[in-house]
Amino acid sequence: MTATTSKPTTVPDFCEGIQYFGEAWPDFETYGKTPAIAEGSKAIASPSDPTGVYQTLLYADALRYLMLQVTGSKASGHPGGFASQAEAYAALVMLGYKNILTEVGHHAPGFYSAVFLDRSLEDMEIFTVQQMRDRFREMHGLLGHLSGYIPGLLNPAGPLGQGQHFAMAAALLHRDTLFPFTLGDGGMGEPYPVSSMAHFNTAYPDVTNFLPVLVWNGYSQEHHSMVSTKTNEEMIAYWKGNGFAEVILVNAKDFDDKNQPGDYVDSSAFSLEKRLEFTKAVLENVDKAVKSALGGKLTIFIIKQLKGAGVHARGSKSHNLYPKDTLDSPQIMNALKERALPVAAWELVRKNCERAGGGSASKTVVTEFEYPLAELDKLPLEEYPVDGERKVATTAMGALIAYVGQKDPHFLITNADGNAASGINNINQTLKIIHPTTDDIYFQGPKGQVYEPLSEDACAGMAAGLALMGARTVWCSYESFAINGVPIWQTVTQAMAELRHPTPSTITLFTAGALEQGRNGWTHQRPEIEAYFAAMMRNGNVFALFPTDANSIQVCYEWALTTKNKGVTITASKSPLPIRTTFAQTRQGLQDGAVVLEEIAGDKTVVFAVVGDMPLIPVFEAAASLKTEGIGVRIVSVINPRRLYRPHDTAWNTCSEADGEFLDDASFENLFGGDALIGVTGGASLMLEPIMLRSQVKRDTFAWRRGETASSASQVMAFNGLTAETLTKRAIELVH
DSSP, X not given: OOEESSOOSSOOXXXXXXXXXXXXXXXXXXXXXXXXXXXXXXXXXXXXXXXXXXXXXXHHHHHHHHHHHHHHHHTOSOOXXXXXXXXXXXXXXXXXXXXXXXXXXXXXXXXXXXXXXXXGGGGGTOOSHHHHHHHBTSTTSBOSSOOSSSTTOOOOXXXXXXXXXXXXXXXXXXXXXXXXXEEETTXXXXXXXXHHHHHHHHHOXXXXXXXXXXXXXXXXXXXXXXXXXXXXXXXXXXXXXXXXXXXXXXXXXXXXXXXXXXSOOOGXXXXXXXXXXXXXXXXXXXXXXXXXXXTTOOEEEEEEOOTTTTSSOOGGGGSOOOTTOOTTSHHHHHHHHHHOOOHHHHHHHHHHHHHGGGSOHHHHSGGGSOOOOOOOOSOOOOOOOTTSSOEEHHHHHHHHHHHXXXXXXXXXXXXXXXXXXXXXXXXXXXXXXXXSSOBGGGTEESXXXXXXXXXXXXXXXXXXXXXHHTOOEEEEEETTTGGGTHHHXXXXXXXXXXXXXXXXXXXXXXXXXXXXXXXXGGGGOOTTHHHHHHHHHTTSSEEEEOOSSHHHHHHHHHHHHHOBSOEEEEEOOSSXXXXXXXXXXXXXXXXXXXXXXXXXXXXXXXXXEXXXXXXXXXXXXXXXXXXXXXXXXXXXXXXXXXXXXXXXXXOGGGSTTOOOOOOOHHHHHHHHOSSEEEEEESSOGGGGHHHHHHOXXXXXXXXXXXXXXXXXXXXXXXXXXXXXXXXXXXXXXXXX
């Protein structure tokens, strides 16, 4: 088969930008006469049908060609990983399955090629290959890794080890739909994918309609993969040992007629006869895997083929393109010519892709539709009297979470350390922990809405994944350990900022802060995570909330439930603390960013801007001391610091479901204006940045420095300089 640079006389418009066209394959007149997916059908008639097999291989090579044409146009991008499983992806589509996800952000060029061929990209004004080339890895185009912005693609993908969460979340919400996801043998080395699937299968043994497609190509990004030395038997045993009832492996080497060395071979080098045999085996075994997964068995399909099969290089050398890999370089030109298809084949492939699954992915996959939510009616808020009995804030929120779960059967709360440890055992009592062992002492049983894997990644992944797919959730974590789940939560919040439709915000509850964890020592005192969220607030759709008390937290959760496409973190103590606010005050604080708790007149005024509930204790003590000195004090509880930024500080106007509410300068002055300002937080000082940016008075910050073993919260605060004495001393210095 040869290729030519000359453009055939009749070329469909979508082919503009294809650099090389090839001659017809042998037997094209027999197997390429009409599309294998008949008009009105969603899939090929049979995985063994010779016409279907032939056209599936055409589709696989079309994907390889487009990937290389597009990445080569920018001498940038990652073609090698997807290329090694192109037959598997093609098989899924030709069998009618388009709700395909990935764990591998590096597979982006292949996914883009697929949604171009089925016309999904027309929704973003990409009609031709040239337009796809022009907008690849460009702003407002086809970014280097998958996001929530691309029509027809179900999940974002960047960091490894995340894709399974999205597939499992989708499977949980759509029980009759198959959700395959590609998993690289490099990503398989992450600690999360297999353990999270094992826990999910234990919790939901009847939800097996997600299908890992392991791309076992022997290489990771820059070297051999760590599982490259396993035998086929060992790989099968590994997955069976981790709970998979059906492990289906297709090895390209079994079809090799070119005597390629090593355990991993390139099927594109086979004779056409053997390539078709390999493709038929992939089709038949993918079909078997699909039926197994939809039939109630935890199933994995493994395709074993050399990384880079059919593109410009092999092994890790195929992973990404470098500046030298332009469309004029010999290695790219030769690879494109080798994969070039005739115009008739492109027309055939496109027609099959249009028909597969019932239409373009952008019109058919589940994430293109808003998931229906149950009505919650009015939340049963309970307002406690100010200065009355001390209450536990998390317990107050727990009662509302339990109510939401009772109203919404798709609601889920996740927690690695256990709800009881966070003061929200009332949730367990009402909603029950999902566990195969029924035990009323621990409020657990097979049916429940409390998901408790011992992994923050699995907790954050399931909660955030479900929210992205359209359901209400809460991820609860100890503040000190949440960092292990934040990467996927961050991935989801960024995707939500780009989504083309509304979805419930991903809501968190972070408890057991550093100040409460004295005797556990520094291992449990890691409020530096607040700096992470403070940085994320600049994104524009992230809101870090710090309720003042048990009244405040209820209103914060009520507000969070009304928001769309945002990440809302709620940080609160699990200790009984004073009630300092009314519901009305917190509603005002959510709108303005902060609320005044106490104001004492004096010759000079010191403003305390306080983030968090427990740090208010030494601040109120300092205020009493300053009052005796004749110094005025205003104590301001910072509830919603995102509102205190200036509009130009964040990217709010780039976000889906944009929120452009910010406190104006006059109102800011009313809250924080005075003769001196002291920011106080038991966490990271960065959370005070919006205030410090805008204040024009003498100011200082008291914040977390490091952890230590202590007998009480006050001792931890003292170790970090957060005492009434130090606050009083500094206030006097600032106003004199």
